[in-house]
Amino acid sequence: MSRWLALAHRLSGLALALFLPVHFWVLGRALELDAFLAWTEQPLVKFAEWGLVVLLALHLAGGLRVLMLEFLPWRDWAKGLAAGVAGFALAAGLAFALAL
Amino acid sequence: MSATLNVSVWRGGADGAYRDYEVPRHESQTVLDVVTHIQRALDPTLAYRYACRVGMCGSCAMTVNGAPRWTCRTHVDKVYKNRKLEIAPLRNLPVIRDLVADMREFFDKWARARGQFRGARTKADDFARVAPGSEARKLVDAAIECIGCGVCYSACDVVAAIPEYLGPAALNRAWTLAKDERDTLGVDRLRAVAGDAGCHACHTHMSCTERCPKGLSPTAGISGLKRAVAGAALRGEL
Amino acid sequence: MNPRGETYLWIAQRASAAVLGLCVLVHLATIIYAVQGGLTGAEILARTRGNAGWLAFYAIFVAAVAVHAPIGLRSVLAEWLGWRGRGRDAALVAFALILAGLGMRAVLGVYA
Numbered sequence: 001m002s003r004w005l006a007l008a009h010r011l012s013g014l015a016l017a018l019f020l021p022v023h024f025w026v027l028g029r030a031l032e033l034d035a036f037l038a039w040t041e042q043p044l045v046k047f048a049e050w051g052l053v054v055l056l057a058l059h060l061a062g063g064l065r066v067l068m069l070e071f072l073p074w075r076d077w078a079k080g081l082a083a084g085v086a087g088f089a090l091a092a093g094l095a096f097a098l099a100l
Numbered sequence: 101m102s103a104t105l106n107v108s109v110w111r112g113g114a115d116g117a118y119r120d121y122e123v124p125r126h127e128s129q130t131v132l133d134v135v136t137h138i139q140r141a142l143d144p145t146l147a148y149r150y151a152c153r154v155g156m157c158g159s160c161a162m163t164v165n166g167a168p169r170w171t172c173r174t175h176v177d178k179v180y181k182n183r184k185l186e187i188a189p190l191r192n193l194p195v196i197r198d199l200v201a202d203m204r205e206f207f208d209k210w211a212r213a214r215g216q217f218r219g220a221r222t223k224a225d226d227f228a229r230v231a232p233g234s235e236a237r238k239l240v241d242a243a244i245e246c247i248g249c250g251v252c253y254s255a256c257d258v259v260a261a262i263p264e265y266l267g268p269a270a271l272n273r274a275w276t277l278a279k280d281e282r283d284t285l286g287v288d289r290l291r292a293v294a295g296d297a298g299c300h301a302c303h304t305h306m307s308c309t310e311r312c313p314k315g316l317s318p319t320a321g322i323s324g325l326k327r328a329v330a331g332a333a334l335r336g337e338l
Numbered sequence: 339m340n341p342r343g344e345t346y347l348w349i350a351q352r353a354s355a356a357v358l359g360l361c362v363l364v365h366l367a368t369i370i371y372a373v374q375g376g377l378t379g380a381e382i383l384a385r386t387r388g389n390a391g392w393l394a395f396y397a398i399f400v401a402a403v404a405v406h407a408p409i410g411l412r413s414v415l416a417e418w419l420g421w422r423g424r425g426r427d428a429a430l431v432a433f434a435l436i437l438a439g440l441g442m443r444a445v446l447g448v449y450a
Binding site: 258261262291294295296297298300301303326329330333334338 | 339340341342343344345346347348349352413416417418
């Protein structure tokens with residue numbers, strides 16, 4: 001279970017690392033922001049945005065899992081961590097979907 | 101319960117293949133019993149390793165239906181899924197022949213992790229007294245019962261990806277010595293287990309902890325080493 | 339890189355992770371709040387322009403990302419592509435500089 005979460009953590013991190021330069025580049029051209037935001041109104045782009053929010057939440061929760069395992073004294077609760085990670089990512093994705 | 105088991109056993113070296121056997125099924129039969137039956141009744145050329153048969157010596161670990169296990173304490177009932185029992189040598193180690201893996205690299209890494217105890221007392225001194233309730237002693241107690249079977253090493257994804265990674269067993273050993281108040285190696289050992297080939301390569305997949313037949317948590321010990329090494333680095337001692 | 343250097347990288351990775359943990363929570367909350375009723379450039383800029391608090395927040399956010407992401411990629415490159423050594427580390431330093439440069443330009447872009 002933990003290794004699949006670690007894989008999800010890695011893949012989401014990779015995706016975010018690729019996305020970030022694009023994200024920064026667009027924001028750096030603040031004057032053209034509205035043209036870009038119009039482009040993001042397409043359903044497919046909206047769906048990709050939702051995916052990014054889930055990836056960010058997943059990577060955050062996966063990272064908290066690692067930090068807790070590495071820095072807190074642990075025993076049995078380590079097994080429950082996995083469910084917490086998945087739950088948090090789901091909740092963030094849901095909140096974003098409802099807010100759209 | 102059917103009368104026979106369908107068993108596939110790895111035969112040959114790295115370029116070998118599985119061979120199928122039919123083995124009579126018994127109550128309370130272990131995987132090691134199955135392998136022993138094949139060697140004694142069906143094919144005396146089968147090579148495998150065991151000694152104590154009771155979960156103490158750590159020599160009979162194999163890959164059973166894809167997962168590393170100690171075969172002498174693994175009941176067939178527990179692993180005989182879909183009427184198939186597939187037995188192979190441990191992963192992440194070279195195959196010598198059939199079910200025998202070459203353990204040299206595994207134990208060489210214990211030495212590389214400075215897994216030897218080094219004390220300051222001689223036989224002329226009195227016994228060292230370690231308070232059983234002390235925090236360090238409790239941490240050592242939780243990790244000390246390793247039998248060196250190699251199951252964790254075989255289960256570890258990081259070992260598979262980085263061949264020079266010391267692995268869970270060697271790092272767990274280093275941890276028990278790092279927390280041993282009689283041991284004098286100190287920062288030399290921390291240096292030996294630091295960095296990309298040492299404790300900091302661990303991604304806490306916890307496969308070692310899930311698989312350890314003795315119920316140990318190498319992940320916890322490795323996390324302790326990560327913090328201890330980082331502390332030494334920040335104090336400029338590393 | 340030697341074990342001491344690799345240990346410092348691990349420390350930097352975890353320390354930046356702790357900072358990012360807080361930043362990402364704030365960022366996620368801001369996203370979910372801001373997308374309600376649709377995003378406009380004017381709305382974003384109204385929030386960020388001339389606001390020193392957001393400037394400091396995003397500057398820290400970008401700096402932490404520029405430290406965190408390349409160190410994470412470092413083990414991915416080693417484990418999945420077998421790419422190690424100086425060439426990889428030089429490429430990752432370049433990636434860190436690109437992230438920091440583009441990121442700070444973006445932060446200043448929505449501030450000024």
